[in-house]
Amino acid sequence: MTTVIIFIALLSALLVIPQVRAVAGGLLASSAVLGIIIGFASQRTLGNFIAGLLIAFTQPVRLGDDVVVEQTQGIVEEIGLIYTFVRTRSGDRLVIPNEKLASDTIRNSTIRSREKVAEITIQVPLGRDVGAVVDRLRRLREGADVFVSDLSDKATVVVRAEAEDEPAAERLERELRLGAYDVLRAEGVYA
Template structure:
């Protein structure tokens, strides 16, 4: 209230009014420039929120976008990452996913990918660890074991398809137990 009164009193002075008018015009132009410059980023962010709420695609879904098939690996707020069948990784703005037609082969069922992440010290033999984890997930549908990072520890992701969300949670728990048992028996974990 005091601020409004102070501003009103200052605007009575002609010199202050001229400066205030210039500042107001400059800030309006700056707002328009920033608005145009960030239009795509804001559009991608809003599209990312729409994708998160409506879930036309989910992690692990098999999709086809512009005749390019692939698997959804990661969904961020502004970009989605798709692994194509030839191993390439596509980075697609969410605005494009929200506005284009996507063929989702997975959405016809409630199937979900069960995924766990295992951190292993870099001084361990990764080929042996990956093989042990493959044995732990053997027999599960569409299972895979991949090394996704080498920052401080090796990050290994284990995935398998489950028939639904509840089954995926149970399978993730079971995979964690199997992975721990196998890696502990092999001396990877103390």
């Protein structure tokens, strides 16, 4: 605190000298212009960053969702703070600025209503037959959407199924967890 007071006092004393005041005025004007230039240059990046935070909180799209953005259909692979990555049916990877996702209309055919969708996530060691686990999990409920959403340390398998209402979705999630446990035991994931 003492250092700040000394600095302010020294600066005030120096500003009394006309030559120092002229230099300080030029520096202040230059820094203001530089601030404006940096502000304009980073406007899109900051907009994408803020949109990324909004997407993280509101979740209009999630990993594995089947979406259509500007007449292009694909699966959401990754959601970052600045960009979202979507894999198209042809295998191309779209890099979409989050600002576009936050401001444009997106058709998300995966999530019809969050209250009416039961969802569980399962971790499967990469040494196991992930394909067999996914196939067996698909048999838990007819029409269930089962997919691998991540392959970092372990395979993250997501199981989604529609329910009539929110209480039914909660019951269905419990049933899916029990069924998934049985599948994982049968596949040797759990002893």
